[in-house]
Amino acid sequence: MMTPGLIESMQASLAASLPRWGLSSQSTLAFLSHSENTTFLAQDPAARQKLVLRVQRPGYHSPDEIASELAWIDAVIADNVVLTPRPVADRDGHLLCPIPLSGATRHVVAFEFLSGKEPDASDDLATWFGKLGATSARLHAHSRRWTLPSTFQRKVWDFDAMLGRRPLWGDWRAGLGLRDDGRRLLQRVADELERRVEAYGRGEQRFGLVHADLRLANLLVEGDRLGVIDFDDCGFSWFFYDFAAAVSFIEHEPVMDLLQRSWLAGYRTVAPVSRDDEAMLPAFVMLRRMLLTAWLASHSDTETARRLGTGYTDGTVALGDRFLRGS
Template sequence: MSAPVYDEGFLGRLEAGLRAALPRWGLSEAAELRLLTISENATFRASDPASGREVVIRVHRPGYHTRDEIESELAWLTALGAEDFVATLTPIPQTDGSLIADLDDDGTTRHAVAFGLLAGKEPDEGDDLARWYRELGAVNARLHAHARGWARPEGFVRKRWDYEAMLGNVRLWGDWRAGAGLDAQGLAVLERTSAVLRDILADYGTGEDRFGLVHADMRLANLLVDGDTLSVIDFDDCGFSWYLYDFAAAVSFSEHEPYIPQLQAAWVEGYRSVAPLSEADCAMLPIFVMLRRMLLTAWIASHAETPTAQALGEGYTHGTVALARAFLARYDADDTDAGRVAS
């Protein structure tokens, strides 16, 4: 398990550096700064009594995205906003017109980006989730169409979320083997599951019709509902992956819930209202859900200081093993279903 990043001292330095940078967005240094979330990044809300303005500022996690990667994310967001493909946050330029602020952290540079606010709240289980997943499917189809047709600017670079990056040797979010509470028996189950996933995904392939630029993190925390409008926020993990991985990300931390098949059916219905989706592709959705579940098990282990990881802990790892057992019963290489799904 890696050492915590967001300890009290680090957060204090971030806030001090951010306060000094507020005038770059036309805010006074007297603005109230409130930490909203710690996940991959630290997100603050700045409320300026002098101007009445409020913005959200994302300070990037050290050692994760390069400046070029952040600029590429913002280029896609700007294009989506200009073409009205999806309701989302738009980055706010600094007074010099640039979108990325460099903050000093005791001699080390940290990157920060400001965004406007969007109305709405995160959907929860009390809402009609199927309704919103139907809409999310349509949003995903539109995003995928945009990604396929958009002429990316020169120098565009984002991470590649393939098997190697998630569960293989690259491990962008850490190693699932470090999962909290994972015992030898569970380790063996997940090792086998990882191997089966590797083989199925290799058969499915990364052709242009199924692999491209995706949001990659449309979980409930990154959705806002306001009336009939569904907005998508936080493109920080956008990158190149299987298009269907967007559904798996959308059920993050809920993969074990009995209502997931209902949400999957709604998502597929919404997607097909905008673009075709074959039965063979639909049969791959549970594969990507298992892939995401193992990736999140690794993320929890490598981000132990975050509230999400602390809330889930060993229980999530044990749930991953239970899901993996069911997965292997259906998709193990000795089962002919695995070959059919990957075709």
């Protein structure tokens, strides 16, 4: 479990390593967040430089998988596909840096700092979702045409990886506070989702390399500019699953229909959307909701899990019931 004491210890050890990225002794290091990984903001007033340091969660991604993520980020930046922070190498040219932190060696990646803030309910979310739809379409087009490096390795986010036989984020049946009646209902939902994604298929126009986590927390807006961060969950999945990821934790809100229309309208300014693609969006949203229910249970040490608790699981059951009624 990531306790405040462990974060402080990690922070102190990481601060001592800041010269590795050319930061001066005047630099400060502040904790940002703990979710899948732990992030810190390093600031060097002398050089007027800011870096975001991401400490990788042990046992989640292999070094080759992290290097592959960084390769895609470099490619989308080089091709001017999306605004996103560039990975920063250390003084020896390494992007993935093993550093002793809190008694164990952890991999650390540095990124350029990108200004902006997460969109919130007071913003015009529909407008931002229009921009996000267009951004997603550009990322998907790049994914389809990009030649993967021979060493490229990322996880496959298919049904088995989410809710099936090899769940990467834990078993949804362990959802916080999930009761037997809810478990039985969600099993019916899972069975229906499996049927739908199998029928939809994994052809190359439907399934490929995606960001997989374009939720509000991973967007930075400033003026009319939209930036994207955190490719840590990128992998191979359905392209239109990216919409489901975008509405993470707000999939139950009344604004959902408007956000979907705006996202689709933005997407269609770049690429077509078939009737089959659009018809699958409710299934992908439900798939993502159940996946997040599993994630909260397996990441109970995060602030998100503590804040949402059993209420999120109850909401998943309610959404599952509505999904089945609409089947």
